[in-house]
Amino acid sequence: MKKAMSNVDVAAVVEELQEKLLGAFVGKSYQLAPDRVVVSFQSSGRGKIDLLLEAGRRIHITEKPREAPKMPPQFPTMLRSRLSGGRVAAVRQHGFDRVAEIEIERGDDRYLLIAEIFPKGNVLLLDDYGRIVLPLRPLAFRDRKLLAGEKYRYRDDQLDPRSISKNDLAFILASSDSELVRTLVRGLNMGGTYAEEVCHRAGLHKTEPAHSLTGEEIDRVHQALGEVFGLVQTDPHLVLDGGEVVDVVPAPLAVYNGLEQREFESFSQALDEFFSLEEAEEERSAKPKTALERxxxxxxxxxxxxxxxxxxxxxxxxxxxxxxxxxxxxxxxxxxxxxxxxxxxxxxxxxxxxxxxxxxxxxxxxxxxxxxxxxxxxxxxxxxxxxxxxxxxxxxxxxxxxxxxxxxxxxxxxxxRYYDRAKEQAKKREGAEKALKETIRLIERKEGPEKVKTRAVYRRRKPKWYERFRWFTSSDGFLVIGGRDATTNEEIYAKYLEKRDLALHTDAPGAPLVVIKTLGEGVPEETLEEAASFAVSYSSLWKAGLFEGDCYLVNGEQVTKTPEPGEFLKKGAFVVRGERRYFRDVPVGVALGIAGDQLIGGPVAAVKPKADPSVEVEPGELSAEDLAKRIYRYFAEKEEDRRWLKAVASVDAIVSFLPPGGSRVKG
Known part of the structure; x- marks a missing residue:
């Protein structure tokens, strides 16, 4: 099942909303979940209409009963104060992007309610000057800040498959080094299903090299684009395969020929039913599980x-x-x-x-x-x-x-090298299988190990040398350390950076010197990616509220404290000479958890598989102390022995693993 609406789906819903919402008056707003809002409208011809907007996922009219919270959060409260009683003046799609806009007039004021349906999308209200009154989720990216008071910026314009010329299409195909279906997805702003539909209607195999198409085949692709994206909404229905719902579409697609269809009067009804099935599945999967089951x-x-x-x-x-x-x-x-x-x-x-x-x-x-x-x-x-x-x-x-x-x-x-990697994975698999057998044995006994009895005699262990720095152990078993400040950066360089090690840093100032202790062994790509995430997450990018950043990798011998003639290096600064390998657009984010009798923290991929309980953290609005208290309370709910927990994962210990700046628990 698909997780979010496509740009074709958005176009179909906007067409439907233009018919049903134009001239309607805005009523109350409710927030059902962190990313989900319902805004009610009153239409003279249709009565009450509830519009559901879910950031990064969907927008459609809903008829499903949903319980609203008694105390509305900040975002719906703001919508009520600004929009209630206003009239819908326009509904439109921004270009052919997954962005729906509802223009609302209230007296002399004019607002724009925006629903972004693409990944990491948002729901926002803009004023008449295009400034953000308030976002559902405050976010900041490299080129876009979705924060109150900021000027709203759309994503870069996407090519519109509905209006692309034959010449432009021919250029995109000829300059591609990939197959046809992937070229259509990447170059023409469409989902994989619709790219396959275009290939099917053009009579071409989806894996044909895009650059090998003849002029006649390009003409067929161009004609198929017009057919597919001219359908909009003609016959909304769910697609079922063996009784299981696999998709929801506003019009018939040839790629689904032979599969069962369940038709609806409107596309909103079809979407409402489709996503309600996912909501039910999410609720079932959200049933509390024991620590052993997890x-x-x-x-x-x-x-x-x-x-x-x-x-x-x-x-x-x-x-x-x-x-x-x-x-x-x-x-x-x-x-x-x-x-x-x-x-x-x-x-x-x-x-x-x-x-x-x-x-x-x-x-x-x-x-x-x-x-x-x-x-x-x-x-x-x-x-x-x-x-x-x-x-x-x-x-x-x-x-x-x-x-x-x-x-x-x-x-x-x-x-x-490949065979050695295969052996490493086999060894890890065998270890995991032994651990799984032990877990199953404990579940069958319906009891875990006697935590309180064994932990009552816990003695504070002696810290390792690297624990005064930022540190984690990678998924492949490599120790990675990073400075906490200029002083510890200097200490790592002077005492622990060897020529055989690898080092990472960001171009932006205010970042730790991150060192992978290789012990002379080759470092797998997974460890390099985890170390890159570590370097970016504990840099000034986190404090700035950014959700991604760049860093580079060099050999240990390329890092020096010797400046160029006539220059001076301040404390904690270094010079890197030679070529660098860059990691671009690395997502920030860390995880904290308890592994055995130790609190650990660092990249999500390296920490979460080892820790239980654990939490993921992202840039946010809480200070390190406030967030650490919340995390400690969460751990306390999972652990019976509070004395043991305080010794292992105190609030101060949790603070030491949090990046600089505001944070919050993800989700």
Missing amino acids: RKEMQERSIQEFRDKEREYSSLGEKVYERYGEVESVLAAISKGFEKGFTYSEILAKIRTCGLPIADKILALDYQGELRLRLDDLADGDDVGGGTVDDTGGKGEGRGAVLELNSKLTVPQNAQ
Whole structure:
């Protein structure tokens, strides 16, 4: 089931609301959930109409009975004071984006109620000058601040598949290096279902390389775009497969031919029914579970993830040997350039412009010699398969494989890297399976270990050397440390940063010096991504209320305290020389929890699988002390032995893991 409305769905609902809401008067507003608001309208011809707006997910008229809170929160209270008694003057969609707007006139004032349906969307009220009166959720991004008093900015304009010219369409397809369906999704602002529908109506297989289409095929795609996006609302219905609801659409789609349909008089009714099914499922899944049940679910998910990765890495190791000749020729070409004194960035630039087939195969080459290599899976005479190349570095199922290799290693050594990763995942899976058996045994006994008895004799353990810094242990077992201030940044540089280590930092000032202690071993990508999240989350970006940021990775030997001639370095500052690997748009966010007899904190991916109970934290409005007290009370609800809890996870200990600036518990 899809999780949110598409731009086609928004267009269909807006068309429906134009008919039913124009001229209606605004009544009361209610907030049913953190992201969900209902605004009532009174129409002379239709009576009371309830409009449901859910940030990032949906907007439609609802007829389902829902219990409203007795004390309305701030946002619906503001809507009542500003909009009650106002008249709806217009309803529209912004371009072909997932943004619906309701213009409301009240006396001399004019307001705009906006519902953003895209991921990380919001519900906001704007005044006549385009300023935000109040957002449902205060958020700040790199290029948009959704805060009271800020000028509202729309997202960058998206291409409209309803009005794109043939020439523009031909350019998008010709310049794409991906298959047709993915090119349509990324280049023309449409969901995957509608992209498949366009391919179906154009009589083309969705995995056709976009750049290979002929002029006649491009004409068919352009005609199919007009047909699909000209449907709007003609026959709203739910789509069912074997009795299970799989989608809700405003008009029939050929990709769903042969599946059962459940028709409705209006698209709002269909949407109301579709999402009410999801609400019911959410309520069922929200049934309180014991700590052991939550642990069991988490262990089962981890086992499946380990098993999937084990198979993936083994398959990629085999792929390296299958294409031994091609891989060896690419590695030899890069090594030859490096021996001549070229840097890896220079080698990649020369390859890009050489005009040889190898240029299309090397997708990336970083400063450490790590490369991503795309191999064509098709031998002469083979049939074309139905799979795609996985842009994340995984194994394609039919058209090709993308391999992550090191140009300094031989072909067998690169294959062995994948086999070693597979063994690591197998070892983790076996450990998780043993833990799962123990959890199941405890559940069957309907009792956990005797917490109070064993914890009553708890003695405060001696802190490790790294616990005076910010720290966490990655999913792959690597220790990562970071400074708390200029003094500890200096201490980490002077005492603990080795040449074999890796270091991360942000371009923005006010960030910790983050060090991955490698012990001379290769660091997996998962650890690098967790360390990047750590570096961004504990930087000044959090204090500024931003939800994403950039950071870079270098070798330990590239970090120095020696400034350029005539320059001066203040305390806690460093100089980085040489090439850097950037991590762009890294989401901020940390998790805190109790693992065994210790409080831990750091990147969500590294902390949550190990801790129970745990909480996720994001930038917000609470001070570190206030939030720490709330988190402590939450832990206290889960733990019977308060003396043990205070020794392990006191309020002060929790504060030490929180980033600088305001925060709140996510969700």
